Amino acid sequence: MQIGIIGRAKSGKTTLFNALTGGTLSTSAYSPTAMEPNIGVARVPDRRQDELVALLRPGKVTLAEVRYMDVAIPRGKGRELAGELLVHLSRNDAFLNVVRVFEDEAIPHPDGSIEPGRDMAGMELELAFVDLGIIERRLARITETLRGARAAERDSLLREQALLSRIGAGLEGDLPVREQSLTDDERKIVESYQFLTAKPVLVVFNLGEDQLDRARDVAAEYGQRFPRLPATGLCAKLEMELGQLDPEEAVAFRMDLGTGEPARNIIIRRSFALLDMITFFTTASNEVRAWTVKAGITAVKAAGKIHTDMERGFIRAEVIHQADLLRCGGYAEARRQGLLRLEGKNYAVQDGDVITFLFNV
Ligand SMILES: Nc1nc2c(ncn2[C@@H]2O[C@H](COP(=O)(O)OP(=O)(O)OP(=O)(O)O)[C@@H](O)[C@H]2O)c(=O)[nH]1
Ligand SMILES: [Mg+2]
Known part of the structure; x- marks a missing residue:
């Protein structure tokens, strides 16, 4: 699963890519960036997984991942999507459309003015x-x-x-x-x-640091003008810089900013949601791990995502929803209440299931 980051030249695509994937690619005001796309991976934060970790205190935690592709879109007056670029774009399952809102005289906009509405509609x-x-x-x-x-x-x-x-x-x-x-x-x-x-699109308004207090208003204003395009906002540059601080410093900074959940996490979660995927968890071997699968997948196919042996030798799946496991405070009580269900090969895995596969090879 891969999400392509698109948007006008110099809208902040590579900056956002760095913020999401922890990358350190160079961003620049003038020089054209490389034509070869950059690929990076972001870990998808999930509150349900955090709760499982707090409950089970495993030795290891593995988050779901989503891949991002950053492409350079040449500076032009439209019709910039052509040639090799199209081959790269078609490899993505969804897009983030970075729309510039930030003002900076040193960074010329290809159309000479900052007009988010024009750029949103223009990319469509x-x-x-x-x-x-x-x-x-x-x-x-x-x-x-x-x-x-x-x-x-x-x-x-x-x-x-x-x-x-x-x-x-x-x-x-x-x-x-x-x-x-x-x-x-x-x-x-x-x-x-x-x-x-x-392919689904999420519009990402790239705001200046001084515009951050307007993030909600901007999203609401354009949400009204373009009701069919889901949108959210952040300051990509600030998020990238925060991502490069050591975690404790970053937390202190965010406290000062007074924002809740990091914008970076919100965008990763919302872009992940574009993909029509669901998450199930495994807790075996002292590891709480999130797995990403297509909605509607059967238990036996889900087992195959973990290991081909598990699919071949599939016997049963022991399933409980995350919320039930949490409410019971652990497996022992869940079992006592009969909430751990045994499911067969064709069980349709649900978002938030916690699964232990029983198999035999
Ligand atoms: N002032 C300000 N500058 C920003 C912000 N976000 C990005 N920039 C700057 O804008 C310039 C372009 O950013 P990039 O991330 O390279 O933009 P891009 O869309 O990848 O550009 P191309 O790949 O060349 O199309 C860089 O100088 C960034 O530092 C922002 O929120 N505020
Ligand atoms: Mg770039």
Whole structure:
């Protein structure tokens, strides 16, 4: 699972990437950044896991992870998403769109002024433009193939043609693929095209340090103007700098700032939520560990995420929801109350389950 960080040139993408992944890539006001994308990993903070750790006091704690990709988007007046960049972008499952709000004369905006609304809408248009290009090329191919097609092929080509035309019309009317109503079958066909507007987007307002007290207002203002785009705000530069302090110093700094949960954590959590994944926990071997899986996964497949032997030799899963385990104050009481359930291969794992797999190899 990977999330791409996009946004206009010099909006603070690499700064945010560093803040999220603890990276130390150089950021700059002028020089163009490298074209090769940067990949980094962030650990996903989870209150439920913290509570399990407090209860069970394991020797080891392993958090879920999410990967981020930072790309350089060239300075231009639009239509910057092209060529090799598109190959990189299509590898992501979701996007963060960094929108500049911070003011700094030393860092010129590609359009010459700071207008968050323009940049928010502009990036949506850019993504839609890429998808329209994909559709146009595919439709041209279909028309060509149809000329010499046998009857058996014709049917599916005509259906694909109708579907793509409909999606294209939706895009022209400002409806990203993610918001178009498609049947499950249509969605499957569409998946193979890797449409950029099919992927969820979280807008991240990059505020100046002096604007931080307005973070909520900014998000609310643009939330009203763009009700379909989820948004949140932070000062990427400050978050990056706090991330580079030693943890105790950082805590003291945050106390001074008076903010609650670190903005970095909020963004990691919210971007993770874009991915339609769920988390289950294991507590065996003195380790509390979070595992990330697709919603709807079966117990036997979830076991396979841990080890292929566990999937092959799967016998049963012993399952309890995190909240129940916590309420009981531990396994002994949970067992006494009959809250530890034995589930079979096809049990659909639920978000927040704590699972012990029984297997035999
Ligand atoms: N004043 C101020 N400067 C910031 C803030 N966030 C980022 N910057 C500066 O803006 C410049 C560009 O930041 P980057 O993170 O390199 O931006 P980018 O979007 O990765 O830029 P490209 O990859 O070249 O498109 C750097 O000089 C940053 O220090 C901020 O909140 N306030
Ligand atoms: Mg950059």
